[in-house]
Amino acid sequence: MAVPDIRDDDIARMVEVVRSGQLVQGKAVEEFEAALVAFSGIPHCAAVSSGTSALHLALLALGIGPGDKVLVPAFTYPATANAVELVGAKVLLCDVDPQSYVVTPQAVEKALSSPEGQDIKAIMLVHEFGFPVEVKSIAELAASRGIKVIEDAACALGTIADGFHPGYYSDMACFSFHPRKAITTGEGGAMMSRNAELVTLSKRLRNHGTQPVNGRMDFTEAGLNYRLTNFQAALGINQIARFGQELAVRKEMVEVYCALLQDHASIGLPRRSDGHSWQSFMVVLPDGVRERIKQLMIEQGVEVNLGAHALNCLSYFEATYGVGAATCPVSTALYHDGLVLPLHGRMSMRDIEDVAGKLLRSVSECCG
Ligand SMILES: Cc1ncc(COP(=O)(O)O)c(C=O)c1O
Numbered sequence: 001m002a003v004p005d006i007r008d009d010d011i012a013r014m015v016e017v018v019r020s021g022q023l024v025q026g027k028a029v030e031e032f033e034a035a036l037v038a039f040s041g042i043p044h045c046a047a048v049s050s051g052t053s054a055l056h057l058a059l060l061a062l063g064i065g066p067g068d069k070v071l072v073p074a075f076t077y078p079a080t081a082n083a084v085e086l087v088g089a090k091v092l093l094c095d096v097d098p099q100s101y102v103v104t105p106q107a108v109e110k111a112l113s114s115p116e117g118q119d120i121k122a123i124m125l126v127h128e129f130g131f132p133v134e135v136k137s138i139a140e141l142a143a144s145r146g147i148k149v150i151e152d153a154a155c156a157l158g159t160i161a162d163g164f165h166p167g168y169y170s171d172m173a174c175f176s177f178h179p180r181k182a183i184t185t186g187e188g189g190a191m192m193s194r195n196a197e198l199v200t201l202s203k204r205l206r207n208h209g210t211q212p213v214n215g216r217m218d219f220t221e222a223g224l225n226y227r228l229t230n231f232q233a234a235l236g237i238n239q240i241a242r243f244g245q246e247l248a249v250r251k252e253m254v255e256v257y258c259a260l261l262q263d264h265a266s267i268g269l270p271r272r273s274d275g276h277s278w279q280s281f282m283v284v285l286p287d288g289v290r291e292r293i294k295q296l297m298i299e300q301g302v303e304v305n306l307g308a309h310a311l312n313c314l315s316y317f318e319a320t321y322g323v324g325a326a327t328c329p330v331s332t333a334l335y336h337d338g339l340v341l342p343l344h345g346r347m348s349m350r351d352i353e354d355v356a357g358k359l360l361r362s363v364s365e366c367c368g
Contacts, residue, residue, distance in 0.1 A: 001180070001280075001303045001304065001305060001340060001341075001342045001343070001344075002179065002180045002181075002280075002342075002343070002344050003344045003346045004179050004184045005183075005239060005242065005246065005344075005345055005346065006184070006235065006239070007238070009238055010234075010235050010236075010237075010238050010239060011235075013028075013234045013235070013237065013238065014231045014232075014234045014235045016234070017230050017231045017233075017234040018231050022230055023229055023230050023231060024227055024229050024230055025207065025227045025228075025229075025230065026230040027230070028230040028231070028233040028234040028237070029047050029227075029228055029230055029233040031233070031234075031237055032047050032185075032190075032228070032233035032234075032236050032237050032240075033045040033046065033047050033190070035236075035237050035240040035241065036175075036190055036192065036240060037192075039157075039165075039240050039241075039243070039244070040165035040166075040167065040192060041164070041165060041168075042164075042165055042166070042167035042168060042173070042192040042193065042194060043194060043196070044192065044193050044194065044195065044196050044198075044199035045190055045191065045192045045199065046190065046191045046199050046202045046203045046206060047188070047189070047190045047228040047233060048188075048189045048190060048191060048202075048206050048226045048227070048228055049187060049188065049189065049206075049225075049226045049227060049228055050176065050178070050187050050188060050189045050226075051079060051152075051154040051174060051175060051176025051177075051178065051181075051189040052079040052082070052083060052176075052189070053189055053206070053224070053226035054174035054175065054176070054189040054190060054191045054226075055079060055080065055083035055124075055150070055152060055174045056083045056086055056087070056224075056226070057191060057202045057205050057206060057224070057226060058083075058150045058171075058172040058174050058191055058202070059083055059084065059086075059087045059089070059122070059150070060087060060205055061172070061198050061201045061202045061205060062122060062148045062150070062171055062172070062198070064084075064087055064089050064121055064122050064148065065087050065088055065089060066087075066088035066089065067088070067089070067090075068087075068088075068089040068090070068121040068122070069089065069090045069091075069092055069116075069117075069119055069120045069121060070084045070089050070090070070091060070092065070120065070121065070122045070123070070124060071092050071094050071108065071111055071112070071117070071120050071122070071123045071124065072084060072091050072092070072093060072094065072124045072126075072311070073093070073094055073095075073096050073102065073103045073124070073125075073126045073128070073331075074093040074094065074095055074096065074310055074311050074312050074327070074328035074331035075095075075096045075101055075102075075126075075128060075308050075309070075310055075311075075328070075330070075331035075334050075335065076126045076128060076152065076308050076309070076311065077154065077308055077309065078309055078311060078314060078316075079154070080124050080126055080152045080154075081124075081311050081317065084124070085316075085320075089121070089122075091311070091317065091320075091321065092111065092116055092117060092120065093311055093312055093317070093321075093323060093327060093328055093331075094107055094108060094111045094328075095107060095327075095328035095329065095330045095331055096128070096328075096330055096331055096334070097271075097330070098268075098284075098330045098333070098334070099268075099270065099271035100131045100270070100271040100273070101128045101129060101131060101270065101282065101307070101308070101334060101338075102125075102126060102127065102128050102131050102133045103125065103126075103133060103138075104134065105134050105137045105138050105141065108123065108138050108141065109141060112141070112145065112147075120147055121147060121148065122147060122148040122149070122150060123138065123142055123147060123148070123149050123150070124150050124151075124152050125138060125149060125150070125151050125152065125170065126151075126152040126154075126155075127151065127152070127153050127155060127156035127159050127161065127166065127277075128155060128307075128308055129155050129270070129278070129279050129280040129281070129282060129307070129308075130155050130156050130158070130159050130182075130276050130277035130278050130279040130280070131159075131270070131271070131273060131276050132156075132159050132160060132161035132162070132273055132275035132276060133151070133161055134161070134162065135149070135151060135161045135162055135166075135168075135169045135170060136161075136162035136169050139169040139170055148171050149169070149170040149171055150170060150171060150172050150173070150174065151166040151167065151170045151172070151173035151174065152174055153166035153167075153173045153174060153175050153192075154174065154175060154176035154178075154181065154189075155176070155181065155182075155277075155279040155280065156173075156175070156277055156279065157175055157181065157182040157183060157243065157277060157279075158182060158243060158244075158247045158277035159275055159276065159277040160274070160275035160277075161275055162275075165192075166192065167192035167193050167194065168194065170193075171193065171195060171198060172191055172192070172193045172195070172198055172199075172202075173191070173192045173193065174189065174190070174191055175189055175190045175191075175192070176188070176189050177189060177190070177232075177236060180279075180280075181279060182243055182246070182247075182277065182279055183236055183239035183240055183243055184235075184236070184239070185228065185232035185233060185235050185236040186232055186235070187232070188228050188232050188233075188236065189228075201221075204220065204221055204223060205221055205223045205224060205226070206223065206224065206225070206226040206227055207223060207225070207226075207227055208223040208224070208225060209221030209222055209223030210223070246345040247277060247278075249345055250277070250278040250343060250344075250345070251276075251278060252349075253278075253281075253343055253347065253349070253352050254272065254276075254278050254281055254343070256349055256352045256353065256356070257281055257341065257343075257352055257355075257356055258272065260352075260353065260356035260357075260360070261283065261356055261359065261360070264360060264363060266285065266286050266363050266367040267283050267284075267285065267359070267360075267363060268283060268284035268285070269283060270282055270283070278343060280307065280340045280343060281340065281341050281343045282307040282334075282338045282339065282340045282341075283338070283339055283341065283359075284333070284334060284337050284338055284339075285337045285338075285339055285363065285367075286337070286367055287333070287336070287337055288336075289337075289363075289366045289367060290306070290336060290337050290338070290339055292366050293339060293359070293362045293363060293366055294306075294339060296358075296361075296362035296365065296366070297339075297358060297359065297362055300358045300362070302341075302342065302354075302355050302358055302359075303342060304339055304340060304341055304342070305339075305340050306335065306338055306339070306340065307334060307335075307338035307339070307340050308334070308335070308338070309335055310325075310328060310331035310332045310334065310335035310336075311323075311328075311331070312324060312325065312327040312328045312331060312332065313325055313331075313332055313335055339359075341355055341356075341359065342355055
């Protein structure tokens with residue numbers, strides 16, 4: 001479904017770092033951070049060991065902790081909410097829009113105005129599959145109530161939300177460089193912000209809480225080890241530079257998918273938006289047929305999978321918060337009926353046509 005774009009020059013750069021013997025937190029990490037700053041225009045960046053560690057550090061840096069409540073979209077990867085649980089805060093789930101698969105400003109406002117939403121301290125905004133959340137108005141609403149905003153941009157390198165890359169309107173944006181993402185360092189992540197102090201604090205927290213004090217290294221915080229290795233960073237640097245071109249190709253591929261699939265009443269297409277970075281392309285199928293269609297596609301040699309999870313349907317959140325399928329019905333439906341089709345820069349337009357044709361045949365076989 002996703003094939004990393006790792007080329008010989010990426011590998012050569014990585015090998016050079018391995019040979020240098022400087023494996024952790026060195027020049028390549030700084031170059032990787034500088035490349036992300038240049039790509040996004042967001043001035044401050046801390047590279048870290050994963051998207052999950054970025055989310056965890058963002059919450060810690062913003063002072064979110066035990067007893068605090070954080071609004072989280074129900075349709076996401078569980079790491080978004082797990083990070084909240086790990087700092088001892090509580091999750092309040094918000095349902096998403098059925099076509100964009102992300103939260104709307106209206107849904108956030110409703111959640112903040114609800115009795116359970118009165119004491120929310122932070123909002124996690126997930127640009128699911130790269131769709132740009134309307135972050136500007138949500139950030140303004142949050143600021144008026146003293147609420148922090150973190151963008152979970154794990155899937156959103158290259159997403160443009162209200163004219164800017166993630167990290168512009170929010171306190172912090174968190175990216176993932178897992179192999180299913182736009183660029184990859186194996187495991188890896190980054191935090192980006194316009195707030196230099198927050199990023200400096202995050203850099204201390206990723207490295208055991210160290211900083212120089214009076215000419216010696218001191219430990220001023222109880223930190224973690226969430227560093228990215230130097231050779232992982234080296235692998236990612238050129239990928240960032242190439243990703244701008246790949247974004248344009250992904251958008252063309254999505255147009256082809258949509259043109260080929262739009263006339264089939266049983267296939268729900270995702271909402272398109274200029275700022276979408278299309279990390280994944282998920283269609284929505286009629287209730288109850290996804291697993292059968294998934295099987296038919298796999299039998300025809302096409303790798304497909306579910307999209308994201310409905311947190312309200314996962315055991316941990318059911319047991320902890322007493323939520324269930326009916327709590328966030330849109331997320332529940334997307335979790336059960338969503339199907340992600342292959343989309344990556346190594347596919348040709350003919351590959352896209354082939355996948356679309358196989359999906360149309362499979363859906364016709366199942367649904368008529
Ligand atoms: C929305 C979202 N948040 C967070 C993560 C976690 O990122 P990582 O796997 O790099 O820890 C993912 C990964 O799939 C994700 O999709």
